[in-house]
Amino acid sequence: MKYVDEWREPAKARRYAEAIARVTTRPWTIMEICGGQTHSIVRYGIDRLLPEGVTLLHGPGCPVCVTPAGVIDAAVAIAARPDVTFCSFGDMLRVPGDGDSLLAAKARGADVRIVYSPLDAVALARARPERAVVFFAIGFETTAPATAMAVLQAEREQLDNFFLLVSHVLVPPAIETILGDPGNLVQGFLAAGHVCTVMGYAEYEPIARRFNIPIVVTGFEPIDLLQGLYLCIRQLEAGAAVVENQYSRVVRREGNVLAREALAKVFTVQAQQWRGMGEIAASGLGLAPAYKRFDALERFASGPAPRERPGECIAGELLRGRKKPCDCPAFGTRCTPEHPLGATMVSSEGVCAAYFRYRPRQAAERADGANPGRGAP
Known part of the structure; x- marks a missing residue:
């Protein structure tokens, strides 16, 4: 327990929040790319510890x-x-x-x-x-x-x-897609520690150079994320754009060589629907x-998997970081974990599930607005 507790220690978290406030002089927008990171951020209120103007966006990190x-x-x-x-x-x-x-x-x-x-x-x-x-x-x-x-x-x-x-699916092309979007707001990334445990982080270095954007590999505990945010904001303030590894206790630049060799043997890289x-x-x-x-x-289907049709769920906007769950008119009303409209509410790593579970007041307020006269729990 001591090992886990040291990455959740409130006093240490406050010190990092204060350090972030000291180095921050202007607004910044940072995206975490992993659903596990999203849940930790919302669960522990990490976004609420940050200086005003520092915005966290939630990316396509839930498989x-x-x-x-x-x-x-x-x-x-x-x-x-x-x-x-x-x-x-x-x-x-x-x-x-x-x-x-x-x-x-x-x-x-x-x-x-x-x-x-x-x-x-x-x-x-x-x-x-x-x-x-x-x-x-x-x-x-x-x-x-x-x-x-x-x-x-x-x-x-x-x-x-x-x-x-x-x-x-593979993470780096999704990051490039987000950064290549004309409406992109992301200025820095927190990369997923478990993905980089397998793949390393060398493949992120060309992305950082090409888009002039800092990328910090982080873990999933509160101190991991606050350290990662500190490193990312410090780079942004200095005009730097490199890959840093906060999660060095687990991640190496080359990743897991044997795992990568197995992937290269069994799979080929191809275009993919998201x-x-x-x-x-x-x-x-x-x-x-x-x-x-x-x-x-090939064995059982008559052709390729059908392409998805647009529906009411705004998952695409959520996964690109353009919106947050409370921007969806169905959140907490017609879309709940018991009756989900989309995967972001179903999955244990989905951003809507995180907000519904850890920000219940927002969900309740949305439900009350759709059902006048009902008291919030």
Whole structure:
């Protein structure tokens, strides 16, 4: 507990907040790129410790949130097949596509199972050779190595009933897309520590140079984030634009070499659809030709996953940092964790879920405005 507590120590947090105030002379806008960072910021009120004029924007850092609706629709269609056992992480089950969710498919009798690792799906395929076992492979570079290892294990065991529905995405192209937006407001980034644990941070250095923007790799505890914000604002005030590593107790510049080698072997980089953001070039991972036999879309679907259609959820604006949850007219009223309109409210790392859970007064005020006469809890 002592190790965790030292990264949550209130007195240390106040000292960093005071240090940030001392170095800040003008307004700055900084985006954290990870949903875990977003939840820590909202939970611990880190944004409320900052000087007036320093604005934190929340980026596309939730892997569940950026999985496009069309891929979820394809997952539901595959799961509905009588010969398929469909495996997924639990937070994907309630995420709506343009149609149903996997949870709705399960309620209708589909064999949908929650797993904690892609290797659980490999074990299930081994135990049930008469069934096609499909694993829903989502997430950033953090979870992709485990998917690669599952493929390599299935290959070693010569399993012909194990398949993947792949929707892995890459962080750097998303950062470049945000920075290339004509309406971009972001002046500095907090990069995700767990992604950089796998990939390192060398690939962020050309982005910092090209866009003249500081990028600081941080962890997820309050002190991590405050240290990262201090380093980022210090660079902004000095006119610097380099990559700094606050999370040095975990992250190395080269990342995890073995994990990167597994990714390079099993996957190829390709264009990818992002929920609310459209297609981003070179931002996704697809199975390499040598491993295409594991591709569930090629095995079970008649064509590519359908593209998402616009809906009421403003996820695209949220994921680009253009708006915050309380800017959405449905937040806290027609969109709640029990009845979500979109993935940003469903996911445990979604920005709407963070605000609903940790800023209940805002949600209650929104609900009261939509339901006059109802008292706030």
